[in-house]
Amino acid sequence: MKYFYISTITGRSGICKYSQDFYEFILKPRGFIFIDSSMHLSEIFTKISSRDYVHIETGIFQTREIEILFLMLNANYRNVSVTLHDAPLLTYPFKKYNSPFLNNFSKFYDRYIVHHKNAIPFIKKIKTIYVLTNQGVAVTRKIYKTDNVCFLPHIVTINDLEVVAETNKNFLYFGFIGRNKGIDYALKLHQLILKTYKGVQFYIIGTALGKQKEFYNQLKLKYKKNVHFLGYVPEENLQEVYDKASFAIIMFKPYKFFYPASGSILYSLNKGKIVLTNNVNAIPEIISDNKNGIYLTGNLNKDTAILLELYDDKARQKAILKNAGNYLYNEHAPEKVAEAFFSKFIMRNEVKST
Structure with missing residues (x-):
């Protein structure tokens, strides 16, 4: 009997990035074998028997992993666990129509009639479903009518935690570019800050997908003063960009369908940045206002005042950064994640650290 981990790194x-860290720090030391999800299906099913133990990373765009999961469940693989990154969704309920009405109707139909109804029998076959937010746990249990769902802290490689000696006034954004990310508001706020501090820079890391590419191009045309649209930045070059800014402004609009943890916020905290965000979705599970980050209000005048006051309060900045580091150590360190994972793992008593 073997232990396998299916994802892509x-x-x-x-x-x-999550899969790299989760395998390296949590599963590899305990004898799990990594299987790249891009491998041919016949090869995967030749390597893994129905008696083996399998953990799969699933997200709304991880179509290959979802395919493997359902093939295994349909073939009565009984020792399968998953991490559901975009709980409660396995896939994103989206149909592309020119009519906004048809788009909204198709999302509703996919979510409430087709997706969940058809998924329930399969979901119940999964031994353990790990979800990265408590909100996601609650809604997944409710929708799929199952108790095999538990909370798993999002892993953060604390050994990379940056200690910042001095702060500046620059901003950065890290993540996919889309209308649901609040990036347009962040750029407007930056323009207001420039009226007081003319040298403040804004570094934007990330790309857009699908129809969001048009939105991204509009932003690049609209905001040019002291704004740097960097596109995709490889992991080995991210530190150079992060060193240029002290404030990570990562805002969101309310999500309608899923409750993910923000890897971008956790990554920015780990890089020693003061996170500026808003109180929506599952953000309150990570950020406590004025403790390990700052909530913005969505009102440009109020938020400009909040930032100008924060700029002048170095002691407060230092306290926020210290609290952020403590939070990561206490809640997201690999040791904490391993404890949470294996306390609920399907054969927790048989998995030993090697």
């Missing part, structure tokens, strides 16, 4: 998504 090559690519630009947050799940790829």
